[in-house]
Amino acid sequence: MTRTWRILLVDDDVSIQRAVAPLLRSRGYHVDVVGTGHDAVKAVGDKKPDLIVLDLGLPDLEGVEVCRQMRQDTRAPIVILSARSGEAEKVAALDLGADDYVTKPFGPEELLARIRVALRRVSEAEAPTVELVQVGDITIDFPRHRVIRGADEVRLTPKEFDLLALLARNADRVLTHRAILTAIWGPNAVDQPEHLWVLMAQLRKKIEPDPATPRYLISEPWVGYRLVSMSAD
């Protein structure tokens, strides 16, 4: 890694700051720490972070609101720390532009993996557009709309290809049901998640070695789907 990534850690809890900030620094990230939503929005402008780790339960602003305000200033990925078991706020934040989440209590590796994925996406976005994506033994050829598994071509319907392509372009990042429905069927489809379930089942049958226990197309319960391209390291 030649570049030093700047991470903004937003959490009002001192103990989280004291545990997480040194952890991130130990991995070579530059870390700025703020404790309130207002400071976070300000720091996004001042510090120009490459990634933001945002706790949803801030004292001054709703986490979703912080997310929305930060998105006006930056396209840096936002990883949410959520102490709430309720999914609604998490999903709302993801829909408002957050990229991923970890639920407290989380382990350090979980958080670091999410951060790595998000930062890799930043690098990829800066690199020239990729034409081929390799996920496990699957190769996706975007310009030709072809998918190869091993030596054989997998025949996908246009919608199936759209779904796979969408997830592959956002590999390792969770996409909410709403985001997927909007991207593939348009904004009117957000209330019809059954489209997505059916399509996902078809796609899994064609892509997954064992559709009953998916390896690539992972469901994030109540939130959305994620295409896993990396191993867990």
Add this chain to the structure above:
Amino acid sequence: MTATAAMGFLIVVLFVAATSPLWVAVVTSFAAVIAFNFFFLPPVGTLTIADPQNWVALVALLIVSLVGSNLSAVARARTQESEARRDELARLFDLSRDILLVTDSQAANASLAGFISRRFDLQYVAICMPHGSEWVVFEAGSNRVTLDPRDLSAAFQNLDGGRAPSIGESVRLTPLRLGTRPIGLLAVSGRPMESGTLDAVAGVAAIALERAQFLDDRKAADVARQSEALKSALLASLGHDLRTPLTAIRVAASNLQASWPDERERKEQSDLILTEVDRLTRLFQNILEMARIDAGAVTQNTRWVAPSEIIEAARSAVEPSLRGRPVQIAADVERLVRLDPRLTAAALSQLLENAAQYSPAGSPIDVHASVGDEGLTIAVRDRGPGVPEPDLPHVFERFHRGANAKGRRSGTGMGLAIARGVLAVERGQIAAENCPDGGARFTMTVPAEVK
């Protein structure tokens, strides 16, 4: 001359009729006719009548007197009746007002009979409600009548005519109905009462019973709702207060395992773990304490103790949470109080902890203890921002965390509720206020013997 005399007699008769009962008026009428005949109709001095025309005059006088007496009596009866009705209405009104003033359902059923007996001057009133094969009877009045449940059941079974039979000679039964459905019996004795009045009383009583039932239901619904709200507040609070320290501990422990931290960072991470474990321990203790208070498992164990001893115990219990904030103590040293020192100190330590949480680091906390006739009063005053006015009535509610506390993770929203709960066991009280010159003051009072 005779005509004038006849008119005179007539006036006397009508006057008597207007003021006396009908029979007096009738007797007066006949007396007037005889006197008229005797003194004024020729031959004067005898009861014989010479001229047949005078018979006509005599009979006319008699008829007019009787009719006048009768009319007057009817008019007076009407007046009395309407007065009685007004009186009855006034009593019914008073009765319904009595009923409306009772807001507690338990008291409502028990006091209903009393209200009826008082408002209608009855020596015995009973509200009888069937309860399976038994009868629940609420009685009132100066007389005591033994009601046989079998009589009541028999009467209740045979209500079809609408009128329940009497029991014995004196006790009258009236069905209590909601709509047309009989729900019980009203038994009265001591004073004859009109059926209409009894029906009206029974109607009011039935409404009162229904109202009591309604109050009961509403209270049960309130209790259910509160306990539901409490549960979700507890879950939300635990969800939040457990996850954050657990995350910090997990990450810090992993950091300790890793190779990167140097000696200083290792110390920092292990300190962090210890702090968070303390926080979880306190949370856990608070939950236990709250559960013990709820379960009524906290009991009082009094002994003679000096107020300063209690303050010292409370202070040392929360020493780590004070983080160096000096505690300035002003205590009455001369006198001893008899109370439960453990409970009192527990309540006080919650107040101290609360003061430490909501005041700037290093600012002093004042503790003022005074002993008076009412017992021990301890006031804790901090130099924080005070309690926002809208939060003042709620600070002792469980899981209530004021606007200032939002995001202040160290609080659990249980401390002040525990203080109040512990003090309630001691029949003590607690109050919160803002000092005019800044900071919040919490004052707890524990009733105690003093020497």
